[in-house]
Amino acid sequence: MKSGINLHLDEVEALSSDSLKKSYKPDDVRRIEEFKENADMHERFMKEALKQAKKAAKNGDVPIGCVIVMDGEIIARSYNKRNKLRSSLEHAEIICIRKACKKLNDWRLDNAVMYVTLEPCQMCAGAIIQSRISEVYIGAMSGKAGCVGSVVDLLHVEKFNHAPFTIRGLLEDECSEVLSVFFDLLRLEKGTK
Numbered sequence: 001m002k003s004g005i006n007l008h009l010d011e012v013e014a015l016s017s018d019s020l021k022k023s024y025k026p027d028d029v030r031r032i033e034e035f036k037e038n039a040d041m042h043e044r045f046m047k048e049a050l051k052q053a054k055k056a057a058k059n060g061d062v063p064i065g066c067v068i069v070m071d072g073e074i075i076a077r078s079y080n081k082r083n084k085l086r087s088s089l090e091h092a093e094i095i096c097i098r099k100a101c102k103k104l105n106d107w108r109l110d111n112a113v114m115y116v117t118l119e120p121c122q123m124c125a126g127a128i129i130q131s132r133i134s135e136v137y138i139g140a141m142s143g144k145a146g147c148v149g150s151v152v153d154l155l156h157v158e159k160f161n162h163a164p165f166t167i168r169g170l171l172e173d174e175c176s177e178v179l180s181v182f183f184d185l186l187r188l189e190k191g192t193k
């Protein structure tokens with residue numbers, strides 16, 4: 001199903017029921033309203049992604065975490081292992097998609113929901129489209145590398161046959177903080193050496 005929704009949490013909260021109905025298609029209105037009703041649940045899952053992000057920092061990897069949820073249950077969790085595994089392919093989202101596919105024994109993740117602490121890059125946005133994940137919730141934005149609106153928006157290209165329902169800015173402060181703490185420490189270590 002095609003959806004053009006890519007909204008920041010602040011935009012969602014500012015939308016009244018009337019403006020929602022005027023500006024969006026009925027199916028999108030239903031999904032936005034569902035999101036608002038279940039905001040606590042979405043935050044809970046993003047907190048699980050944050051827990052994953054913190055594990056990455058312990059390996060010297062940029063703290064980015066991801067979980068994939070299906071029918072209200074987490075079916076895959078992972079974190080960035082680029083440094084640990086010495087490979088640019090080992091992003092949190094890619095590892096998480098691989099785990100979810102293995103668990104479901106299917107490359108299609110049509111009904112899956114992804115929570116990721118940082119805006120996905122071009123590779124991960126591609127994998128999200130390829131695996132047809134239906135909803136993507138993003139914590140912090142990545143101004144110089146993000147491909148869900150910052151540099152480009154690869155998740156909502158009109159001509160692709162899939163576009164996930166996307167909300168940005170979920171637990172944005174917490175997701176940004178875990179990154180800034182990591183980079184502050186890195187700078188401190190470099191400075192004292």
Ligand SMILES: [Zn+2]
Pocket residue numbers: 091092093120121122123124125
């Ligand atoms: Zn990535």
